[in-house]
Amino acid sequence: MGYRHELVSVAGLQSTAHRIIYKYELILHHLRHLPESALLVCFTDDCVILGMHPVESMATGRDYLLMSVDGEGYDRQTAVQVWRNTAAMRTLIAGFITRAKVTTGLGHELDLHADLDYLPPYAQLAGCYCSIICNVRREPTWARRADVWTLVLSDVELYAGTHPRFRSALFEHVNDWQQKGTPALEFPAYDGVSQGDLSVYNAGQPVAIVMYYTPNIRQFGAIAESNFLRYCTRHGHTLYVHRETPSDAEPGMSGTWLKPWLLKKYLPQHEWVMWIDSDILFVNQAMKLEPLLACRDFVAAHDIGPWIINAGVLGLRQTRRNFELLEHILASIRAVSDKSSTYASGGDQTVIADILKDQPGWDLEAALSLVDLNTPWFFQQDSSLMVHYYGMAAGLRAMMMAAQDRISLQLSVTQRRT
Numbered sequence: 001m002g003y004r005h006e007l008v009s010v011a012g013l014q015s016t017a018h019r020i021i022y023k024y025e026l027i028l029h030h031l032r033h034l035p036e037s038a039l040l041v042c043f044t045d046d047c048v049i050l051g052m053h054p055v056e057s058m059a060t061g062r063d064y065l066l067m068s069v070d071g072e073g074y075d076r077q078t079a080v081q082v083w084r085n086t087a088a089m090r091t092l093i094a095g096f097i098t099r100a101k102v103t104t105g106l107g108h109e110l111d112l113h114a115d116l117d118y119l120p121p122y123a124q125l126a127g128c129y130c131s132i133i134c135n136v137r138r139e140p141t142w143a144r145r146a147d148v149w150t151l152v153l154s155d156v157e158l159y160a161g162t163h164p165r166f167r168s169a170l171f172e173h174v175n176d177w178q179q180k181g182t183p184a185l186e187f188p189a190y191d192g193v194s195q196g197d198l199s200v201y202n203a204g205q206p207v208a209i210v211m212y213y214t215p216n217i218r219q220f221g222a223i224a225e226s227n228f229l230r231y232c233t234r235h236g237h238t239l240y241v242h243r244e245t246p247s248d249a250e251p252g253m254s255g256t257w258l259k260p261w262l263l264k265k266y267l268p269q270h271e272w273v274m275w276i277d278s279d280i281l282f283v284n285q286a287m288k289l290e291p292l293l294a295c296r297d298f299v300a301a302h303d304i305g306p307w308i309i310n311a312g313v314l315g316l317r318q319t320r321r322n323f324e325l326l327e328h329i330l331a332s333i334r335a336v337s338d339k340s341s342t343y344a345s346g347g348d349q350t351v352i353a354d355i356l357k358d359q360p361g362w363d364l365e366a367a368l369s370l371v372d373l374n375t376p377w378f379f380q381q382d383s384s385l386m387v388h389y390y391g392m393a394a395g396l397r398a399m400m401m402a403a404q405d406r407i408s409l410q411l412s413v414t415q416r417r418t
């Protein structure tokens with residue numbers, strides 16, 4: 001756009017009070033060095049510039065431009081601010097600085113803006129939406145629009161806020177979209193992943209992995225399949241990939257409700273069978289499964305919520321007791337009246353967790369740590385074996401998984417060289 005750009009880091013400032021006062025000192029500093037009536041745009045790293053729309057058009061006739069977003073429990077945001085260099089605005093910002101002194105106990109940056117007018121959520125100026133919210137759970141409708149200026153990243157406390165890995169994946173994807181013409185939220189690198197109802201790779205091995213995804217979630221399911229196949233090929237495991245609900249499946253079972261049925265179907269053919277959800281990746285592919293399976297007959301990991309385990313990864317050794325356990329789970333699932341969606345009636349996870357609680361010797365001590373297995377994505381490290389990208393809108397989940405699968409590939413190359 002031909003604008004002057006300056007980057008300022010506050011990475012070393014752990015104090016919110018110090019961050020706030022420094023921000024408005026910076027704003028005042030730059031306003032004082034601009035021509036009269038020039039515009040200063042202040043973006044934090046919680047803002048993504050999506051469309052190349054001129055700020056001059058949006059700010060016509062305004063001394064400042066502040067936009068609301070459709071947040072969860074809030075609307076005003078501070079990631080995007082536009083200030084015009086006028087005497088009135090310089091006086092206003094100087095007043096903010098006075099109120100933001102580190103000894104005044106200012107509660108929140110938005111307290112400074114209490115008397116200012118914000119545009120309502122989804123406001124349009126000069127033919128474009130000024131700001132739209134973006135977080136992991138919101139459907140990314142912005143990806144299909146050319147009339148959005150900025151995205152504002154919102155903290156989702158349930159998922160540990162705006163995680164650096166999500167932030168990095170989003171910026172990387174938007175940059176590729178803008179600079180390389182990569183389609184928004186499309187991932188052509190995985191177009192070659194097999195299609196069809198069922199694929200079986202490396203049949204007849206002692207350990208088998210089962211995954212199942214339907215065409216409506218192929219956007220990220222194909223990424224997981226590619227990742228799983230790479231891992232199974234490296235370590236000599238069988239991989240079963242169902243891309244449609246099997247024609248012989250029990251009536252009324254689909255999605256993750258089909259999990260125990262598929263485990264029962266394949267367990268007689270292997271020493272171990274492991275179900276893995278299609279929103280999981282093997283990140284550290286050098287790690288083997290066998291140490292986690294040794295001296296165990298059943299494998300699952302802790303959940304951060306109220307359940308005793310997260311059922312996204314379930315591994316069973318071929319034992320009589322496990323066949324009986326699967327029959328028990330299947331009978332309980334048949335009795336669930338509403339299996340219309342993954343989370344209906346609490347989902348299969350509730351059924352499985354409730355049954356495990358009643359099993360002799362089964363408690364949190366018996367389950368693996370979520371550091372060992374089935375690690376939530378916001379706890380991910382490069383050393384993590386399996387990472388679970390749950391709780392995301394489908395397009396953003398695919399974006400995140402594609403980025404992390406590339407990291408997994410790079411990590412594998414480094415491991416092989418060393």
